[in-house]
Amino acid sequence: MNHIMQPALNVATVRGASYADVRVINQRSRALTTKNGKVGSASGSESFGMNVRVIVDGAWGFAASEDLSRQGVEATAARAVEISRASASVKRKDVQLAPEKAVTGEWTTPHKIDPFSISVEQNIELLLKIDSEMRAVPGVTLAEANLNFNREEQWFASSEGSDIHQTKYSSGAGYTAYAFAGNEIQKRSYPNSYGGQWQNKGYELIEELRLVQNARRIAEEAVALHHADQCPEGTFDIILDSSQLGLQIHESIGHPIELDRVLGMEANFAGTSFLTLDKLRTLRYGSDIVNVVADARQEHGPGLGTFGFDDEGVPAQCTPIIRNGLFTGYLSSRETAPMIGESRSGGTLRAEGWNRLPIIRMTNVSLLPGEKPLTLEQLIASTDHGILMQTNRSWSIDDKRFNFQFGCEIGWEIKGGKRVRALKNPSYSGITTEFWNALDAICSRDEWTLWGTPNCGKGQPQQVIGTGHGAAPSRFKNIKVGSAYKGS
Amino acid sequence: MQTKEQAGDIFDRVRKLSSADETEVLFSGGKFALTRFANNTIHQNVEDQNHVLSVRTVFDGRTARASTNRFDEENLRRVVVASEALAKVQLPDPDLLPMPDSREANGNAGMSNRATASRHFAETAAVTPQLRAEAVRQIVDLAEKHKLTAAGIYSSSESVEGNFNSRGLARWHTQTLAEVSISILGNDSSGWQKANSPNVANLNPVRMAEIAARKAIDSAHPAEISPGKYTVILEPSAALDIVGFMFWDYSGMAILDQRSFLTGRIGSKLFGDNITIWDDVTHPLQTGCPFDGEGMTRKCVPLVKNGIVKRVVYARATAARMKRSEYKDKVGPIEATGHGFPLPNEIGEMPVNIVFATPENPQTVGEMIASTERGILVTRLWYIREVDPYEKIVTGMTRDGTFLVENGRVRGGVRNFRFNESLIQMLSNVEAMSVAARACGEESLDMVVPAMKVRDFNFTEVTKF
Secondary structure (H helix, E strand, C coil), X not given: CHHHHHHHHHHHHHCCCCEEEEEEEEEEEEEEEEECCEEEEEEEEEEEEEEEEEEECCEEEEEEECCCCHHHHHHHHHHHHHHHXXXXXXXXXXXXXXXXXXXXXXXXXXXXXXXXXXXXXXXXHHHHHHHHHHHCCCXXXXXXXXXXXXXXXEEEEXXXXXXXXXXXXXXXXXXXXXXXXXXXXXXEEECCCCCCEEECCCXXXXXXXXXXXXHHHHHHHHHHHHHCEECCCEEEEEEECHHHHHHHHHHHHHCCCEHHHHCCCCCCCXXXXXXXXXXXXXXXXXXXXXXXXXXXXXXXXXXXXXXXXXXCCCECCEEEEEECCEECCCECCCCCXXXXXXXXXXXXXXXXXXXXXXXXXXXXXXXXXXCCCCCHHHHHHCCCEEEEEEEEEEEEECCCCCEEEEEEEEEEEEECCEEEEEEECCEEEEEHHHHHHCEEEECEHHHCEEEEXXXXXXXXXXXXXXXXXEECCEEEEEEEECHHHCCC | CCCHHXXXXXXXXXXXXXXXXXXXXXXXXXXXXXXXXXXXXXXXXXXXXXXXXXXXXXECCEEEEEEECCCCHHHHHHHHHHHHHHHHCCCCCCCCCCCCCHHHHHHCCCCCCCCCXXXXXXXXXXXXXXXXXXXXXXXXXXXXXXXXXXXXXXXXEEEEEEEEECCCCEEEEEEEEEEEEEEEECCCCEEEEEEEECCHHHCCHHHHHHHHHXXXXXXXXXXXXXXXXXXXXXXXXXXXXXHHHHHHHCEHHHHHCCCCCCCCCCCCECCCCCCCEEECCCCCCXXXXXXXXXXXXXXXXXXXXXXXXXCCECCHHHHHHHHHCCCCCCCCCCCCCCCECCCCCCCCECCCCEEECCCCCCCCHHHHHHCCCEEEEEEEEEEEEEEECCCCEEEEEEEEEEEEEECCEEEEEECCEEEEEEHHHHCCCEEEXXXXXXXXXXXXXXXXXXXXXXXXXXXXXXXXX
């Protein structure tokens, strides 16, 4: 892709850019859904384009285009420079980038089976088998299933000499059974709600998920919820399954540690953060057993935040976020790291595609598993009175990431160490730091799953991107339960 | 920018490459630019140009779609092959209808629609980075004058949408849009304003910044008051963002799927007498494309009249299914209304150009405040999500200008609340409304919607700021 990248870099620097980078990206995707025995949607897409990001007169400019001709590429680079000069007319100080060594690199998502090598017929056959299993359960009124595959090939070059080629694969699958009866719609999803489980893997992920084997149980649970008792309102010890805890991490740790939010750069839309700079290495974010990392490295696992290099050419890293309950680190970029005195970017800048500006995004923000062996069943057995909540149904948090409320698809009351009854419409709420300080038990590595959140929105224009969150079932003490239905 | 003639030529090339029984090509794209500021500085400034071509092919009742953004001969061939390969391995869909011809798509016999006025303004298309930067400089100057901090966006775009099919349909729409969103932040408070229009001349960024700054100043040092049921005055953007969560359910497919809160309730009086809602793409304050994903003209559809849910919208195939269904006598008029999404899809349709009726005796927000003994004035709602799909309970937060109203006056800022509110209850408790205005938010589609004064709005928690 040098025939695209070099002319762009040349035009940008000749016209006055003190820094420039170019990304050329080719994206391919396949999306299939079924609904009640029929294919709901079937689509494939390809998108190919490039962008130029520059600093001119100490200010940023960015231009992107589908036009990959020599003339188009040079015009796009010139446009980025022109935009920078407009930015420079309203600035307080010049942009400074943390130093980063130029790198020549190659990275590809480890995968066993290229998902695009699997036939669409085989995909549809799987989805319809799942659909059939769900609809075999009387009372199921709507069955939906999905398969998604993505491949993104990216070439990156910068005026500092970096030259990187990456190819990323991701796969996702899931399904939901709905049951409408009386005045209620209940649902159960597997392996997770809102699209299921997603990882940076090939088709082997789909084979690992045991999708068909769980479909009937999930459908039966959806129907059974109509006979379950309403989740009580009050203060309870709660156990969150790992998928719900993954989303809890995403919303109440992942977003507030984004340094662009902390520095006010997202104030108009996504919001700011309660994690002001004075809290770094002073705030007790959680209890002593809370250890959280932001880890983009391959050794962390195949999360949606795993890569070789971020979108400004910084190698993947692991940043300790919370150590034994103490808040220790933010997610940063080359621009933001120096603003807090850090010498190097944490490597978290990513963009949705070729036509979007990279911004700080979560990588794999994960709660490390408990060190002592502890299964979910042992955790339940050690709980005198509490509620186990599984699979997210709703989520909401304020614009500083303090006050949150989550609803789950199903709850189970625990008494004397045993599940005694199913509960419908469970919800819980709290204040972020109070909640994480109430964590008193985390299951161990065998129960830990690296979940994918494929739909994280941020930025203006809004960009949707995937993030990873490792979690094991955990118990929180004295949590407010049931507010979602209070007063209704 | 792509023209209709260029698109027509591309469609002819695609059609020659296709061996399908039927072929449809959707065109979309254009140029989008956005200047973003925070901390009184332009910190991001972007522009992109992209056009996408999406080919749907049909073989003996089987259909699928493939898309690309490259229009050379090799890539046109690739996208047609990809669409055909996907379509051929589908199961036949007994509900799939032949593509509409021009007569069916444009016909809508018996409807009294206005023609959609042009939504393309040369002045908007000509907005430059320099012009946006100058507006931002004025916003920042105003913020600095008050010792406050500005953050926000100023965007401008020019876009096309087209739908061509092998039965002779050729539809084309061009539009411009300019949008300004401004947050003004103080030490412990903030204010916000957002507006957009196809015509940039309708936007007044400095006036918006003045209002946002006043809100930040007036809500400084927020008091914490207990959650509970309050009378609330929702400014239009706040009203839009919360009520927008129910319109996915005004869909024939949602009724057939039994995922709509209107299942079993069409014809019932769900809301107050003062609630009348319709969907109307031709409304002068609305924006958007006058045809749907199959190229069908969007009809004006009355959804709610004096609190009674009258009907829902339909794509062509959904209307045909509904007429055969057990619900056919319980859902009001059934006809294709031009609200379908591009096929194939699993969600059918939804109304996207919502217009609330202005009440007979509209009140200004100031009049609503003056008549309120104790209540909360809300500028903006945030992170709204559905808690209960049938009772239509939604949760979310207030943000960027939340005020206590006492004895007819704004007393000052209060810490932000979490709400858990049923939209059915809320729209039954509307005591007053303003003249409906074009509004935009973050969580729902732009709407023509009034400010609303609502009694017994359910705040369940208060946050730390």
